[in-house]
Amino acid sequence: MTVITPRLTVSGGKDARDFSPRTLGAEVVERGNGADGRISHAMVDVGGANPFLSREYSL
Known part of the structure; x- marks a missing residue:
């Protein structure tokens, strides 16, 4: 079985996690x-x- 896990990149990770x-x-x-x-x-x-949330990083 193949599983696709979405990864959402957000600014303000705590806000997204609380949202x-x-x-x-x-x-x-x-x-x-x-x-x-x-x-x-x-x-x-x-x-x-189980989507993943990650904060955006600047390079």
């Missing part, structure tokens, strides 16, 4: 912080689907 549970009924499954303490990525559960 998901309120609007989508999502639950945060996993979260990783960068060296600066800001969220670098998070995986949420939305009705059995």
Whole structure:
């Protein structure tokens, strides 16, 4: 079985992570912080689907 996992890149990772549970009924499954303490990525559960959220990085 092939699974496609969406990855959403957002600015303001904490805002997006807080937005998901309120609007989508999502639950945060996993979260990783960068060296600066800001969220670098998070995986949420939305009705059995597990999209990833990651913050945008400037090069």
